[in-house]
Amino acid sequence: MTDDPVILVTIDDDPQMIDFITDTLAGEGVEILGETDPSKGLELILRHRPAVVLLDLMMPHLNGMEILEKVKEAVPDAEVALLTGNYSTESAVEAIKMGASDYLEKPISPQKLRKRIGQMIEAVRQRQQESTLEENLAKLSIFEGMIGRSQAMQGLFSRIRRLAPHFQTVLVTGESGTGKELAARALHRLGSKASVPFAVCNCSAIPESLIESQLFGHVKGAFTGAAQAQVGIFEYAQGGTVFLDEIGDMPLAAQAKLLRVLQNREIQRVGSPATIKLNVRVVAATHRDLRTMVAAKQFREDLYYRLTVAELAVPPLRERKEDIPLLVRHILRRFSQEGTKPISGITRRAEEVLAAYPWPGNVRELENVFTHACIEATNETIDVRDLPSQRLQTVAQPTSFGDTRDPQPLKLEDLARWHARRILERLAGNKVKTAETLGISRSRLYSLLSGGDLEAEPDNLDVGKSAFLDFDSDPSH
Ligand SMILES: Nc1ncnc2c1ncn2[C@@H]1O[C@H](COP(=O)(O)OP(=O)(O)OP(=O)(O)O)[C@@H](O)[C@H]1O
Numbered sequence: 001m002t003d004d005p006v007i008l009v010t011i012d013d014d015p016q017m018i019d020f021i022t023d024t025l026a027g028e029g030v031e032i033l034g035e036t037d038p039s040k041g042l043e044l045i046l047r048h049r050p051a052v053v054l055l056d057l058m059m060p061h062l063n064g065m066e067i068l069e070k071v072k073e074a075v076p077d078a079e080v081a082l083l084t085g086n087y088s089t090e091s092a093v094e095a096i097k098m099g100a101s102d103y104l105e106k107p108i109s110p111q112k113l114r115k116r117i118g119q120m121i122e123a124v125r126q127r128q129q130e131s132t133l134e135e136n137l138a139k140l141s142i143f144e145g146m147i148g149r150s151q152a153m154q155g156l157f158s159r160i161r162r163l164a165p166h167f168q169t170v171l172v173t174g175e176s177g178t179g180k181e182l183a184a185r186a187l188h189r190l191g192s193k194a195s196v197p198f199a200v201c202n203c204s205a206i207p208e209s210l211i212e213s214q215l216f217g218h219v220k221g222a223f224t225g226a227a228q229a230q231v232g233i234f235e236y237a238q239g240g241t242v243f244l245d246e247i248g249d250m251p252l253a254a255q256a257k258l259l260r261v262l263q264n265r266e267i268q269r270v271g272s273p274a275t276i277k278l279n280v281r282v283v284a285a286t287h288r289d290l291r292t293m294v295a296a297k298q299f300r301e302d303l304y305y306r307l308t309v310a311e312l313a314v315p316p317l318r319e320r321k322e323d324i325p326l327l328v329r330h331i332l333r334r335f336s337q338e339g340t341k342p343i344s345g346i347t348r349r350a351e352e353v354l355a356a357y358p359w360p361g362n363v364r365e366l367e368n369v370f371t372h373a374c375i376e377a378t379n380e381t382i383d384v385r386d387l388p389s390q391r392l393q394t395v396a397q398p399t400s401f402g403d404t405r406d407p408q409p410l411k412l413e414d415l416a417r418w419h420a421r422r423i424l425e426r427l428a429g430n431k432v433k434t435a436e437t438l439g440i441s442r443s444r445l446y447s448l449l450s451g452g453d454l455e456a457e458p459d460n461l462d463v464g465k466s467a468f469l470d471f472d473s474d475p476s477h
């Protein structure tokens with residue numbers, strides 16, 4: 001809490017009144033700026049952005065109500081009180097409706113003035129204290145660029161902190177868009193010396209025939225087309241970290257080679273008998289259920305056990321909805337910093353809509369939806385109308401299913417599609433198994449998956465995903 005004086009601006013065409021206010025409030029922890037000319041007074045307010053404003057109601061040219069309106073626009077948090085010699089209940093109600101905090105009748109005793117202004121100052125101090133608390137909480141809720149105040153995320157942060165200095169291999173699991181790559185980078189940064197490389201390999205994006213040479217390098221002439229010797233990702237990352245993204249998509253042959261590398265901590269370039277000692281830590285990530293893949297013989301069991309010695313599970317956003325307001329603020333801040341246009345906040349109603357949606361595409365989907373809302377917004381504050389309501393409502397909580405009081409009850413077909421997509425994801429994209437599990441034909445499944453305007457499939461929401469192959473040495477320590 002700050003003990004700086006609260007700035008109070010008072011405008012009254014009667015200079016004696018200004019003197020009276022200044023004398024009465026001396027020693028109350030306020031710095032008082034008085035002005036008898038209403039237009040100049042308004043300028044004073046715009047320049048100093050006072051926390052408290054005292055306005056005479058009847059003044060020539062610009063009256064108190066007009067100033068009130070302008071102050072509420074420019075300094076919405078300011079506590080404004082009106083003072084008048086012609087008190088009436090109607091005008092008091094009118095002023096309160098327009099955002100005034102108090103409406104005082106002249107003449108006013110020094111005691112009463114001190115009491116009523118004291119209440120306004122107290123409200124200001126309280127808000128200052130709350131915003132300091134809020135700031136402190138926000139500081140605790142950000143960890144290596146990851147935001148989360150939920151217990152689940154706080155637990156993840158502390159596991160990352162504890163694992164980072166010690167791990168050789170970690171598996172990061174979690175649905176698409178939950179922040180697996182951010183977690184991998186945090187593990188790298190916290191556990192390595194500055195300026196060692198963080199090398200990313202997206203296993204799903206490299207053709208099967210090239211993956212070994214991408215990972216381990218090759219010598220000149222190792223295969224047709226190998227005109228030059230090439231250093232692989234592991235060698236490049238010496239001293240640092242290799243991030244194997246989408247490890248579930250790695251072909252079985254490459255999995256066998258990777259296992260040997262993890263066991264022996266050495267590599268051979270393709271076509272070379274020489275071994276190279278490795279000092280590299282490995283973070284692998286996947287949105288697939290590797291256990292199911294092991295059962296289906298799509299993933300090597302021995303590699304699975306090697307990788308799961310240390311496992312970090314990033315929780316889906318729907319299980320930590322209390323993080324949504326903070327994430328939204330973070331996205332807002334980033335959007336404002338880009339300077340495209342000023343967006344100052346979000347209405348409570350809009351926040352409720354965001355909280356009700358299950359976010360199958362997780363934080364990435366929230367980022368896309370909300371950034372889009374900022375771009376499209378007509379006002380400075382994001383409201384429900386700026387959100388893609390159809391998308392957010394159609395897939396929203398299957399709990400509302402069957403509730404006819406709902407303005408837009410969920411259609412059965414949409415619910416079926418939502419369910420099918422979840423099962424498909426759980427079964428690692430295996431459509432045959434999914435159809436079997438759901439007890440429907442494959443063609444019915446295909447028509448379900450392709451139908452509708454639902455964009456719930458995380459793949460469709462994939463903006464800014466790592467490129468084919470992306471080397472990234474990370475000096476930001
Ligand atoms: N806790 C978080 N705080 C702030 N931003 C986050 C958080 N989690 C994710 N993001 C943002 O969401 C987007 C997706 O994150 P990331 O790429 O790490 O997810 P992922 O789990 O690797 O997804 P995929 O499985 O699709 O590769 C990124 O833009 C990232 O910055």
Ligand SMILES: [Mg+2]
Pocket residue numbers: 180181245
């Ligand atoms: Mg990723």
